[in-house]
Amino acid sequence: xxxxxxxxxxxxxxxxxxxxxxxxxxxxxxxxxxxxxxxxxxxxxxxxxxxxxxxxxxxxxxxxxxxxxxxxxxxxxxxxxxxxxxxxxxxxxxxxxxxxxxxxxxxxxxxxxxxxxxxxxxxxxxxxxxxxxxxxxxxxxxxxxxxxxxxxxxxxxxxxxxxxxxxxxxxxxxxxxxxxxxxxxxxxxxxxxxxxxxxxxxxxxxxxxxxxxxxxxxxxxxxxxxxxxxxxxxxxxxxxxxxxxxxxxxxxxxxxxxxxxxxxxxxxxxxxxxxxxxxxxxxxxxxxxxxxxxxxxxxxxxxxxxxxxxxxxxxxxxxxxxxxxxxxxxxxxxxxxxxxxxxxxxxxxxxxxxxxxxxxxxxxxxxxxxxxxxxxxxx
Numbered sequence: 393x394x395x396x397x398x399x400x401x402x403x404x405x406x407x408x409x410x411x412x413x414x415x416x417x418x419x420x421x422x423x424x425x426x427x428x429x430x431x432x433x434x435x436x437x438x439x440x441x442x443x444x445x446x447x448x449x450x451x452x453x454x455x456x457x458x459x460x461x462x463x464x465x466x467x468x469x470x471x472x473x474x475x476x477x478x479x480x481x482x483x484x485x486x487x488x489x490x491x492x493x494x495x496x497x498x499x500x501x502x503x504x505x506x507x508x509x510x511x512x513x514x515x516x517x518x519x520x521x522x523x524x525x526x527x528x529x530x531x532x533x534x535x536x537x538x539x540x541x542x543x544x545x546x547x548x549x550x551x552x553x554x555x556x557x558x559x560x561x562x563x564x565x566x567x568x569x570x571x572x573x574x575x576x577x578x579x580x581x582x583x584x585x586x587x588x589x590x591x592x593x594x595x596x597x598x599x600x601x602x603x604x605x606x607x608x609x610x611x612x613x614x615x616x617x618x619x620x621x622x623x624x625x626x627x628x629x630x631x632x633x634x635x636x637x638x639x640x641x642x643x644x645x646x647x648x649x650x651x652x653x654x655x656x657x658x659x660x661x662x663x664x665x666x667x668x669x670x671x672x673x674x675x676x677x678x679x680x681x682x683x684x685x686x687x688x689x690x691x692x693x694x695x696x697x698x699x700x701x702x703x704x705x706x707x708x709x710x711x712x713x714x715x716x717x718x719x720x721x722x723x724x725x726x727x728x729x730x731x732x733x734x735x736x737x738x739x740x741x742x743x744x745x746x747x748x749x750x751x752x753x754x755x756x757x758x759x760x761x762x763x764x765x766x767x768x769x770x771x
Contacts (some may be wrong), residue, residue, distance in 0.1 A: 395468025396516025397475055398450075399424065400482075400509060403461045404495050407432050411502055412459075413509040415516040417659065418683050419450060419465045427452060437573035444472045455479045458494050466516070467683060474518070481521035482512065500597065504530070515679065539728065563753040565745055568593045571734050572764035573648040575726075577620050579769045587617045589736045589764060598745075599751060616736045622647050622761070623694070625658060625724050627770045635709060641689070641702040653728040656691040659684075661722035666706035675700040685722070694728065723767040730761040 398419040402411045407428035409421045426448060445452045454474050462479045483493060483510060490497040498505060507530050511520050520526055569592060575584035591612040592626055630638040643658060656676070662685055669680040669687075676691035686726035689702055745753040 395466055395470035397464040397466045397467055397470060397478075397513065398516060400470075400513065401425075401428075401461075401463045401465070402498060402505070403428060403463065405459045405461075407461065409751075410495065410498055410758070411505050411509075412508065413513070415513060416467075416681060416683065417686070417688060418467050418681075421753050423450075424452070424463065424465055428454070428461070443476060447507055453479070455483070457483050460493065460495060460498070478513070478521065479519045481518075482509075485512065485521065485523045485526060488527075500595075562597065563599055564597045565743075565753065565755050566595045566597075567740060567743055567755070567757045569734060569738060569740060569757065569759045571736060571738075571761045573619065573622060573735060573761060573766060574764040575766045575768070577621070577768040583621070585765075586619050586621070587614055588619055588761075589614060590734075590736060590738065619735050621766075621768075622730065622735070623653065623656070623658075623726050623728060623763075623766075625726065625770070627660070627724070632705070636707055638703065638705045638707065639687075641704075642699055643689070643692050643694075643702070644699040645696050647696040647730065647733065651696045651730055651733045653694040653730045654692065655727070655729055656694045657727040658689040658691075658723040660687040660689060660702075660704075661685060661724070662687055662704070662706060663708055665708060667709065668707045670705045671702065672704075673700065673702045678702055678704070680704075723769045726766045726768065728765045729763075732759050733761050734759050735761055 394415065398416045399412055399414045399421075399583075401409050401421065401424050403409050403425070407425060409425045412421045412424070414421075427445075427450075431441070431445065443454055449474065450465050450467055450640060451470060452463060452465050453460050453472050455476060456462075462482060464475045464479065466475070486493045486497075486505070489504060489508070490501055499649065508526060511526060511530060526660065570590070572589045572591075574585055574587050575583070577583050589612065592610040594608050594610055596608075622644060626642045626644075628640045630640065633637060639660070639662070641658075641660060643656075644651065647653075662680070664685045666680075666682075671680060671687060673689065675694075676689060678687050678689040680686075681688050683721045687702070687704060694700070740757045743755040743757055745755055
């Protein structure tokens with residue numbers, strides 16, 4: 393089987409990452425953005441270059457659509473033609489949903505884009521690429537831009553970053569209350585760092601309002617400190633013989649039962665010479681990823697006050713002594729999102745849109761807590 397893609401990136405004309413989906417955890421957005429911006433600076437127009445570039449053990453494949461670049465990256469021996477075809481399929485699907493595919497439509501529909509990328513590729517392998525099939529189970533409303541014919545900008549004296557004539561089916565304002573939880577626990581179980589960074593962001597979809605496109609950050613500050621870890625991870629290493637060990641991991645949610653975390657991902661380090669994995673979980677799915685010497689445990693929905701188990705057994709040919717259990721210094725990394733929940737308890741009491749022309753506009757307030765720098769050292 394051909395190698396899989398590690399990640400998919402949607403970038404603006406300057407090579408800055410707008411949206412990305414990490415499928416295998418071995419290439420970061422910073423790494424990809426740094427490569428592509430250097431490529432633009434050194435070579436000029438990427439559209440005139442080869443669409444496949446290999447650098448530092450990573451193969452980058454990209455295509456251009458208007459003011460956007462779509463790029464996949466892989467550390468494996470992948471089928472470049474297949475992944476380039478997949479990128480063109482992504483373009484067609486996004487055009488089906490948004491009518492016009494450009495930077496603004498991506499920013500306005502980032503939730504739908506992430507849903508589509510999750511369905512179109514699984515662990516780096518293409519899945520559904522037909523818009524008609526995807527429309528059957530992804531029915532989230534997308535914002536379609538309806539741009540009317542208008543005179544040139546020089547005649548109207550309009551601002552350059554906002555096109556005239558944009559009309560939305562629904563006029564809405566979203567105020568997002570986002571809290572990022574930063575946790576650092578040492579190998580003795582002591583909490584070294586525990587704080588929450590809060591941020592208010594606003595996105596507007598108002599037909600007659602000249603707002604900069606995308607999400608506007610209104611405020612950011614430390615919301616609270618000394619918070620209890622929302623997801624706690626414990627691990628025990630068992631040695632069954634001179635060349636076989638087992639790892640038992642407990643993941644426990646420490647928030648109220650009525651809340652639930654989504655897209656939970658726990659990265660568990662394993663010895664670099666581990667082979668023949670046998671992994672079982674009480675919830676979710678776990679995959680051994682030898683490229684990064686880790687088990688990736690994914691749980692779609694993690695209710696509050698719950699505990700789930702993972703058991704894994706490995707062969708370790710390097711073990712020769714009875715007490716020779718290899719140690720790993722890499723930390724356990726945890727990712728999650730908890731909608732409709734804040735650690736600090738902050739609430740927006742009042743949000744009103746004043747619009748003199750009389751059309752109806754709806755204000756929405758959304759709360760979400762997510763993992764920031766969340767690391768637990770176990771071994």
